[in-house]
Amino acid sequence: MLTTTDEGVLCNQEIHLERSIDDMKKNLSLLLFIILTLSISACKDDSTYKNQKDLNQSSQEQTENTAVLCADFSSGNSDLNIKEYELEYTGDLTPEALLEGLTELTGLDFIADTAQTQKGITVDWKKESTLIANLGDREQKEEFFFYDADSMRWFMMDSLYRTLRENFEEIDTYYTMDGGKELEFEELYPVKLFPTDMSYEGSPFYFAHASSQSDEE
Known part of the structure; x- marks a missing residue:
């Protein structure tokens, strides 16, 4: 208890x-x-x-992506003279990036608008580009020095043509100017007019074609 x-x-x-x-x-x-x-x-x-x-x-x-820039000094010669340079880039590779790369590499102004179509890439050269404006009294790089407009213009057209084909699986390239007009120069041997509906073929093609025409005459 x-x-x-x-x-x-x-x-x-x-x-x-x-x-x-x-x-x-x-x-x-x-x-x-x-x-x-x-x-x-x-x-x-x-x-x-x-x-x-x-x-x-x-x-x-x-940063590991690398493109190829082609500097084509052939200027109509069938024995191609092409030097290749590496271009590092980020993201997707674009024709604009290649244009900028060639500008920085050569010191020449590769200024153009580009558009991809079913046919290929259209490059519309701007009037402020060195291709259209000509060399003038601009300072030139020693490795990319030109004494005349013809050699400079073939170099620019060939270099961009080769560069685009190298990086975009041999895509066809069409050259125009001034908003889609035919690319035309006052003087350029052996051809000074490039129709908008014909793809650019590289300077050796045009020199060979002109030579064959002369032989026929």
Whole structure:
């Protein structure tokens, strides 16, 4: 039979036990909260690391792309004289990137609008391009120095033609000027007019054709 004293002691023990259980629940909740917080933080750090790693890999992959610039000094000679240079680029390769590359390489202004059609690539030369405006008194690079307009113009047309074919699977190239008009020069031997519906064939073709016509005459 429990006495009043025993009942008081038992009651105190129960109260103490309940408090201990409450404290344990609080500590457990706090521990779970800490674990959850650390887990979320670790996931974020891992995600950030992965994203940064992906960005770095993507950047590395983009800078690895290389195109070819062709400097064609043949100027009508059937024995081709072509020098090749590497051009690094990012993203998709475009004709505009090749034009800019040739401009930087040669010091000549390869300025033109381009459009891809079912037939090939149309290059519409601008009047401010060196091809149309001529050399004038511009400073020329030693490796790309021209004494006359003819050799410069054949060089520019041949170099772009070869460069486009090299990088776009031998695609046909059509030359125009001034918003789609026929490309025409006051003087250019052996041909000074290039019809809009005929693809450019490279200077050796035109020199050979002119030579065969002379032989027939």
